Amino acid sequence: MNGKSLVSIDQCSREDILRILENAARFEANPNRALLDGKVAATLFFEPSTRTRLSFETAVNRLGGRVVGFQDASTTSSSKGETLKDTILMVSNYVDLIIMRHHLEGAARYASEVTGIPVINAGDGANQHPSQTLLDLYSIQKTQGKLTDLAITIVGDLKYGRTVHSLIVGMSHFSPTFHFVAPEELRMPEEQKNICDQLNIPYTERTDFTEDIINQSDILYMTRVQRERFTDLEEYERVKNIYILKNGMLKNSKDNLRILHPLPRVNEIAYDVDDNPKAYFIQQARNGLFTREAIICDALGINHLI
Amino acid sequence: MSEQKKKELHVAALENGTAIDHIPPAQLFKVAHLLELDRMNNTITIGNNFYSKKMGRKGMIKIADKFFEEDEINRIALIAPNVILNEIRDYEVISKYTVALPGELVGIVKCNNPKCITNNEPMPTRFDVIDKEKGAIKCRYCERKINKEDIIIK
Numbered sequence: 304m305n306g307k308s309l310v311s312i313d314q315c316s317r318e319d320i321l322r323i324l325e326n327a328a329r330f331e332a333n334p335n336r337a338l339l340d341g342k343v344a345a346t347l348f349f350e351p352s353t354r355t356r357l358s359f360e361t362a363v364n365r366l367g368g369r370v371v372g373f374q375d376a377s378t379t380s381s382s383k384g385e386t387l388k389d390t391i392l393m394v395s396n397y398v399d400l401i402i403m404r405h406h407l408e409g410a411a412r413y414a415s416e417v418t419g420i421p422v423i424n425a426g427d428g429a430n431q432h433p434s435q436t437l438l439d440l441y442s443i444q445k446t447q448g449k450l451t452d453l454a455i456t457i458v459g460d461l462k463y464g465r466t467v468h469s470l471i472v473g474m475s476h477f478s479p480t481f482h483f484v485a486p487e488e489l490r491m492p493e494e495q496k497n498i499c500d501q502l503n504i505p506y507t508e509r510t511d512f513t514e515d516i517i518n519q520s521d522i523l524y525m526t527r528v529q530r531e532r533f534t535d536l537e538e539y540e541r542v543k544n545i546y547i548l549k550n551g552m553l554k555n556s557k558d559n560l561r562i563l564h565p566l567p568r569v570n571e572i573a574y575d576v577d578d579n580p581k582a583y584f585i586q587q588a589r590n591g592l593f594t595r596e597a598i599i600c601d602a603l604g605i606n607h608l609i
Numbered sequence: 610m611s612e613q614k615k616k617e618l619h620v621a622a623l624e625n626g627t628a629i630d631h632i633p634p635a636q637l638f639k640v641a642h643l644l645e646l647d648r649m650n651n652t653i654t655i656g657n658n659f660y661s662k663k664m665g666r667k668g669m670i671k672i673a674d675k676f677f678e679e680d681e682i683n684r685i686a687l688i689a690p691n692v693i694l695n696e697i698r699d700y701e702v703i704s705k706y707t708v709a710l711p712g713e714l715v716g717i718v719k720c721n722n723p724k725c726i727t728n729n730e731p732m733p734t735r736f737d738v739i740d741k742e743k744g745a746i747k748c749r750y751c752e753r754k755i756n757k758e759d760i761i762i763k
């Protein structure tokens with residue numbers, strides 16, 4: 304296994320996270336740097352994701368590297384029954400870095416085990432999406448001026464939301480306080496609560512989404528509540544409008560509060576929130592570019608940025 | 610014949626090799642399968658439903674001239690946690706211990722997540738044992754946690 308691959312946020316120490324975020328800030332100050340001159344990155348999107356692919360490909364281009372790849376596995380040899388291993392080994396002959404997204408969980412870890420070149424996981428099914436977590440952390444640090452001792456309220460689907468689970472792991476190094484707001488059926492799983500318990504991270508759980516909890520928060524992390532996640536559709540009908548953030552709910556919130564969302568959103572943030580200066584989800588996506596530039600350099604061992 | 614004598618016979622009728630004792634009867638053939646006994650050329654005796662003071666009935670496997678590596682034998686702790694291993698040399702039991710789950714299980718357990726890469730690619734599964742007492746394991750690839758009662762042996 305290549306030590307520089309980024310497969311899961313669990314592998315990142317506090318130092319790893321801080322190093323990547325520091326470099327991301329440098330890329331924000333100056334995104335165009337010819338650090339990948341002569342290098343080629345492959346973006347292998349076995350499962351399409353235009354948003355993530357564009358962000359990674361832009362990052363490689365702004366670093367002066369070149370990109371090869373595909374975004375539709377139906378046109379590649381994997382649709383003809385080629386194993387993932389063979390595809391990865393074939394591509395490894397040509398490129399310096401693999402950025403991959405796959406619908407199967409664990410695909411990126413397996414790829415990182417079979418090849419000697421670094422692999423960046425751009426999402427493996429419902430499992431991991433570490434660049435999303437790092438850009439969330441970057442957005443939190445940038446808007447709060449720090450990562451430590453923040454009150455983070457996470458709203459919506461806390462059971463299946465992988466970004467939420469990874470956010471807990473990523474933030475766990477920085478003594479946060481969490482507030483989990485979710486319908487009964489989509490509560491935070493025991494596994495994530497156990498992580499908090501073991502690290503003495505305080506958290507509260509509630510089903511009602513009210514101004515009271517918003518007013519205690521530094522970060523409000525909204526996620527989608529999807530109809531298909533419910534076994535009981537009556538329950539969905541009952542709760543679907545409870546977890547919608549409206550601008551009026553923000554009137555007594557802290558000045559430093561910022562609202563994050565991994566996007567795309569459906570209706571969980573009302574459009575009247577967009578003009579509130581506390582809405583940060585569009586800038587958050589832009590931070591993905593700088594964070595991914597930093598992740599790519601980290602994977603390739605390029606660490607001395609000025 | 611005394612009870613004591615009988616008991617000794619069960620274990621001692623082996624000059625050199627391994628006697629696996631206290632196997633729950635229902636798990637006996639699974640244990641044989643896990644140890645890949647069908648691929649061995651050694652002399653093997655398999656007995657089941659012996660009287661046991663501790664467990665009522667028990668199964669036993671004796672394999673002549675075979676001594677297992679710890680990881681090789683410990684995989685049976687997955688299905689039969691209290692099995693006792695007797696290593697015999699020159700008709701004497703030279704070591705006796707209870708099997709325990711190893712830290713890692715390679716190629717033995719099937720991941721029960723259909724969307725896991727290990728179920729879609731010709732590759733060995735890898736599980737980390739995260740709770741030895743409760744027998745909980747975690748897939749190295751999809752990171753799904755599996756409790757003991759849901760473990761599927763390949």
Ligand SMILES: [Zn+2]
Nearest residue numbers: 720725748751
């Ligand atoms: Zn798995």
